[in-house]
Amino acid sequence: MNARRAAAALLAWGALLLTGCAGHQQSAVDPGGPQADRIADLFWFFVWPLTAVFVIVLGLTLWSLVRRHRGIEQEPLETTHLPSEKTETKLTRVVTGATIATVLILFVLLISSVLTGKAVADLGQTKNGMVIELTGNQWWWQVQYDNPDTSRVLVTANEIHIPVGRPVMISGRSNDVIHSFWIPNLHGKRDLIPSRVTTEWIEADRPGAFRGQCAEFCGLQHAHMALWVIAEPEAKFDAWLDQQLKPAATPTDPIKQHGEQVFLNNACEFCHSIRGTPAAGQVAPDLTHFGSRRGIAANTLPNSMGNLGGWIVDPQSVKPGNHMATIALKSEDLQPLLEYLESLK
Amino acid sequence: MRTVSAIACCSMLIVAGCQREKRDLRPSPARLAIFGDAARESPLRPGGPVEPQPVVTNPYNGSGYDISEGQRLYNWYNCSGCHSQGGGGIGPPLIKTEWIYGGEPENLFDTIVKGRPNGMPSWGGRIPEYQIWQIIAYVRSMNGLQPRSATSGRSDNIQSNPQTIVNRTTGVTK
Numbered sequence: 001m002n003a004r005r006a007a008a009a010l011l012a013w014g015a016l017l018l019t020g021c022a023g024h025q026q027s028a029v030d031p032g033g034p035q036a037d038r039i040a041d042l043f044w045f046f047v048w049p050l051t052a053v054f055v056i057v058l059g060l061t062l063w064s065l066v067r068r069h070r071g072i073e074q075e076p077l078e079t080t081h082l083p084s085e086k087t088e089t090k091l092t093r094v095v096t097g098a099t100i101a102t103v104l105i106l107f108v109l110l111i112s113s114v115l116t117g118k119a120v121a122d123l124g125q126t127k128n129g130m131v132i133e134l135t136g137n138q139w140w141w142q143v144q145y146d147n148p149d150t151s152r153v154l155v156t157a158n159e160i161h162i163p164v165g166r167p168v169m170i171s172g173r174s175n176d177v178i179h180s181f182w183i184p185n186l187h188g189k190r191d192l193i194p195s196r197v198t199t200e201w202i203e204a205d206r207p208g209a210f211r212g213q214c215a216e217f218c219g220l221q222h223a224h225m226a227l228w229v230i231a232e233p234e235a236k237f238d239a240w241l242d243q244q245l246k247p248a249a250t251p252t253d254p255i256k257q258h259g260e261q262v263f264l265n266n267a268c269e270f271c272h273s274i275r276g277t278p279a280a281g282q283v284a285p286d287l288t289h290f291g292s293r294r295g296i297a298a299n300t301l302p303n304s305m306g307n308l309g310g311w312i313v314d315p316q317s318v319k320p321g322n323h324m325a326t327i328a329l330k331s332e333d334l335q336p337l338l339e340y341l342e343s344l345k
Numbered sequence: 346m347r348t349v350s351a352i353a354c355c356s357m358l359i360v361a362g363c364q365r366e367k368r369d370l371r372p373s374p375a376r377l378a379i380f381g382d383a384a385r386e387s388p389l390r391p392g393g394p395v396e397p398q399p400v401v402t403n404p405y406n407g408s409g410y411d412i413s414e415g416q417r418l419y420n421w422y423n424c425s426g427c428h429s430q431g432g433g434g435i436g437p438p439l440i441k442t443e444w445i446y447g448g449e450p451e452n453l454f455d456t457i458v459k460g461r462p463n464g465m466p467s468w469g470g471r472i473p474e475y476q477i478w479q480i481i482a483y484v485r486s487m488n489g490l491q492p493r494s495a496t497s498g499r500s501d502n503i504q505s506n507p508q509t510i511v512n513r514t515t516g517v518t519k
Contacts, residue, residue: 316371
């Protein structure tokens, strides 16, 4: 009775653990797109038969441990230890049956896995896809929206907006070491490899914000290299893209004007660019519409004036080892700089 | 006994070797700003004799991490735009024995901070001081002026430009 109760508790706990995965960020069993759907289906298709096999095998093992060892009791070891003719036939039948069942189960799982892989890859055959070039850097993501019209090519960072229901090709590169792009709610992993282009098609079938995280160890701050994929209805996405394509607004009030000057007269502009100003650095995230983004430092911290202040004054305390320069800002320059950067919506 | 002492010596050597990888991630506040002259180019000064200047040393001498940071910054700040990878181009080469304005760390510091005639811009007040010292450590390592143990035999990064692929059978480049 006790054993049964323990088993029930264990099962309930396991089920609870699994339901915990649903409705959460970075969960592959809470699909937000057709491919993640297929992958989640495959996962559950594997989980149930394999759970059954696991339980049966464990049960049989336990049974073999507790059952009475008739053979040894009946016949002394010295004479003969061979099973009887009848037992022999029975054992052969059981082993053959188990082998056939194993092969069949593995074969079914193999076929389902191959079919899922094919279905997931089929999205790449679509014609009206959008191409986003994603470049991994230590430790942030550069996002570039390709367009045949070069005036509509958008460069941004650490946040990908996609229209719902439209396939998007992520064309991945890396500037330094191997990174890996993984939005569990949308698709599996795809490595970003230096000197190579790797592609992955993603599609979201419902609006939402899906968090992703670099999935290949890439150095000191690998754990703080996150990005958001934000799926929006087509109209909202187009409005977002139009807004992002605009150059940064020239500040009108004196504090923000001062902040802009601080940005342009320090090391900031060597690495960052803000379209509409002379700042055109290419090695750090584009800050043209920085204020509209969710996070700072590759989504290490939520984007707020306080967090930004801490990040600029002492980046090494937020992300030790990161490549942002520590600069000596005058205390009266910091607040205007923060106000200016946060005003870049 | 001899084996034991040999092992002890070896382990001490290994432990000492760890210094090469020591990473001083957060620069000291004194290294963030730009100070005035690191080196004196001429003994002549207006207003009479000056007190002896403090000796300036590069805080990052012999640090493998800072030399490789210097290499990254050398490309980030586009030193390579004029000096190429040390062989020179628009600007003079940096792998050499004769330096126009002196090759000691303090001379290089002044060159970077103040700029020089005929094209070398002044980076003073732009690049934080600790990064200038990292770049200097790297530039001197190109000339073998850093301990061999601290310099890297190759770049820390994989060559990331998509490389030209040559088909070995047809010789066609694509």
